[in-house]
Amino acid sequence: MGLVNVLFGRPLASIEDLGERITPAQGIPTFGLDALSSAAYGPEAALTVLLPLGLAGVRYIAPLTAAIIVLLTIVYFSYRQTIAAYPTGGGSYTVAKENLGHRAGLLAAAALMIDYLLNVAVGISAGIGALVSAVPSLQKHTLALCLVVLAILTIVNLRGVREAGSAFLAPTYLFVGTLGMVIVIGLYQVIATGGHPRAAVEPPHLPAATGAVGLWLLLRAFASGCTALTGVEAVSNGVQAFREPVVPAARKTLTTIVAILIGLLAGIAALVHYYGITATDPGQPGYQSVLAMVTAAVAGKGIFYDFTMFSVLLVLCLSANTSFADFPRLCRAVALDDYLPHGLAVRGRRLVYTEGILGLAIFAAALLIMFGGVTDRLIPLFAVGAFLAFTLSQAGMVAHWRRAANGAEAIHSMLINGLGAVATGITVVVVVAAKFMEGAWVVVLLLPAALMLMVWVRRHYQQVTQELQAKDIGMAPRHPPIVIVPMERWNAATQKALRFAMTLSPDVQAVHVTCEGDDSILGEWRSVVEEPAREAGVSVPKLVSLGSPYRLVLKPVVEHVLKVEKENRHRMVAVVVPTMVERHWYHYLLHNQRAAVLTALLLLRGERRINIVNVPWYLRA
């Protein structure tokens, strides 16, 4: 366990749970990395759609960002209320399930799971993408680097939620700090120059317009910019991770995250506007990210530029951490309702839901490997899940207030959540419509598949529970079982097995397969078993000899056992298998694995009255 303890930390007892709870300061990196990192790609995504408008496109970034900030504010107030109403963890799944029914809950859960999974793959590959475009010699290691980051995130999260929060504190504040400085310095220059700042490094010339502005283009730009909102729901899912009292702590964390995000979005939009910066085509040579151009324009390409870019790529990589914090909690909630394997609800040695973390890591690794570490094509799939979950969650809150409807406060709350539901609902429609052909259809197909799978899992568990119903021990008359001992030759291992068999029942039969004419055991049997047993006055075991024309040793035994069971309708059968236990793995090559194969065969082909007894024989080390 040495290495395990070093990697994952010592096991935590259940009563240590409270010590693992986090403060708001740790909550920001734990639950906020996804939301904050979207400041790095939300504005860029909108500007890329506006590219065909040339210089005119830049003019629309301010109103678009304003719209996105309004939507963000609505969503913020909605989730503030959700946190208060569901202090035990009000993820979209719980809220939708309790207020709109199980189907709506499952739809929200499936949408969020897809969103979280995509977030891991896209976040890591965006960060590594930024790294390899800065250091081209690393290009050929793209996939390996992605997997290393994934492995680090997995290990840190397996160490427990508190450690993950602490580990990612520094990069988060570095990102917010450097980007904040860029914005403050830039805005100061804008004001000092009366709205006409001179860029330290000139951004690329704006391309000529190739299209006209239209409602559809603006809607698509808005839909793309909305990726900036993904991750805002994370805090409401993980309320129980905070120190008591949980509600104020969670609310404080959410407020801080959203305030910072709004500041970053507004600041970037203003600088883009005043410095006249637009996106460059990511497919073309000379591509620079919007953040890179903004930073260069404000601060030049010195050490501060490098530092800022490094913090951006670090935060992009780590934005996957939000998924690691929330995905396992979501899976746990769904598993507790029998819709996912129960193992997802078990807390591991560090009080986190180990199987959920591993499941997320495996799926994300598969996605990364499938796309070779470059997941650009997955980005259009991204916002659909998040906004669908938003909508269902807000709609659920409306139903919640309606039932609780007493007085003006409830109506006020209902209005806020209703506004949120309508706004995010419209956004879902816009996002799906705008990005359907680019890949959103994959999500539209995946969702019902995930729903069906979860319903199937639940049906299976219900069926098993029904099958397993038992009243009491039910004392019908019971005989000792018929005990069968398969025996290749007479030795200490079979002797031990036979002796043990004789303690279980007076009806013992040894079964021997005569293979290629070797029946030396028959003569031995009389002298080593029959006579001593008769002398001791105990009931004498029977020897059954089976032929095997095809040299198979196990098949005749299995068939004999099945026959004995069939002929004795009211008796249990116990097959005593002498099992050689190897102390070293390489001993496996030297001994046949017939005991293991026989056990498996009997379990698979057996009926309800056949039981298997393994009598181990230990080889000396």
Add this chain to the structure above:
Amino acid sequence: MGLVNVLFGRPLASIEDLGERITPAQGIPTFGLDALSSAAYGPEAALTVLLPLGLAGVRYIAPLTAAIIVLLTIVYFSYRQTIAAYPTGGGSYTVAKENLGHRAGLLAAAALMIDYLLNVAVGISAGIGALVSAVPSLQKHTLALCLVVLAILTIVNLRGVREAGSAFLAPTYLFVGTLGMVIVIGLYQVIATGGHPRAAVEPPHLPAATGAVGLWLLLRAFASGCTALTGVEAVSNGVQAFREPVVPAARKTLTTIVAILIGLLAGIAALVHYYGITATDPGQPGYQSVLAMVTAAVAGKGIFYDFTMFSVLLVLCLSANTSFADFPRLCRAVALDDYLPHGLAVRGRRLVYTEGILGLAIFAAALLIMFGGVTDRLIPLFAVGAFLAFTLSQAGMVAHWRRAANGAEAIHSMLINGLGAVATGITVVVVVAAKFMEGAWVVVLLLPAALMLMVWVRRHYQQVTQELQAKDIGMAPRHPPIVIVPMERWNAATQKALRFAMTLSPDVQAVHVTCEGDDSILGEWRSVVEEPAREAGVSVPKLVSLGSPYRLVLKPVVEHVLKVEKENRHRMVAVVVPTMVERHWYHYLLHNQRAAVLTALLLLRGERRINIVNVPWYLRA
């Protein structure tokens, strides 16, 4: 079993053995492909060493080939005698072991195993090498093609020895036929032109001499040419594969193989001499094999040339088949003496030694993959093993006749085998010396390693046999065991397990792990077990409740079982594990595998008195 039957044929009963025996005509492809195919590379190997001599080198090919043929003849007569003396299969291993002791036998076995393994890899990759040099577009598939050929050989051999013989009949006779025609036509032209034939396609100009002739060079050429002898021992290993009477059939096969081989070697040497052909450097562009140049010189580069070259590459690929026929038989003989895993001595469904065939295929595949399908560098390792085995086998025969020494016949036989031993012994020394730096040192290192491994295996088996010695059933007073039933919750599966446990012993305890405060089973226990049992008047099982601060379910159970065993020095312990049997693989994801893990843990950590009882519960399909 449908696909298995199509691929490998229906299972064969043991009594069908005689029907699987082969005729001499089938014996030639089965045991002779290795020997015959060496006509394709033996002369070439010798000529390549002579390259520095230029034109003068060609003059030495006749005496060198004569020397090789003399050696071959000596070896032939030796093995003729071996077949008669060991009609049950007189491989080098058996002969050396019975006459020179176990160590000598193991040395011969290890040498032959290495030789057979190399033969598979080198044969296949030589054939595919010829193919890709003829069809360069296949170059990039070299390794895949090698593995496909290996897979075909493996499958055909798993179908049984008779089928392998039949399948490779046609290519063998095609090879002998076409090459024989080349030789006959060529010799006719030599005679018709009075020793000065005109080549249909001029061979490349002979290079100028760059070195002088010397004894060392000639010895090296001889050592290289001796690769033509590898494979001659194969028949003597597999005498029992022939139809009764086995000795004449095996002798006839050996005679035919050696006669054809001598004819091919002599013919090729003569044509090389009269047409003035020497090897071209295999590393250089414009490389052609000696057989290609001879065929082109005699018959031109028409359709017959293509046909002959195709048969050569086919036979090179298939020469690996001899290894497949002999390696498993050799392993079986060694395994029967406990020096290799016993599984190698078990005949599979088609009466061949399945594990030996698979083992050879796996090792050969590993070699091919390691060298990317190009195994030129393995060729120098080749002849060492074969000649070492020859020498040990001949020396063993000398000892054999000496002990049986009665009359002139035995002395005569002893002389023949003695001559063989001396000749092949000298050859081993020459081959090792000539090729030591090129790679023969690998074999020199591998041999003692293989010997040590085999001795270790035998020691392990002996130790196990000793540990397993048992006299008789030994009727000490016996109590029923203490039965422990781990129980997560009360349901039909645990009910069944507990009921079964109660038929085994009156001492039954159910063990429950209380995890994260859930102890609902305690109240249930009284009503569903204790009271009904008391009413029925049977002994009441005890409920043991174990705490688990770290949420581990299995560890407390294992520790409790170990404690119970320690506290009851004279009782056996049976742990009854309720086991859920899944009918579908995907159900594994939905249920925890605690039963399997608990079984494994108890077997590994348990002591001699702990036994495990699996009580299966079958989920409905």
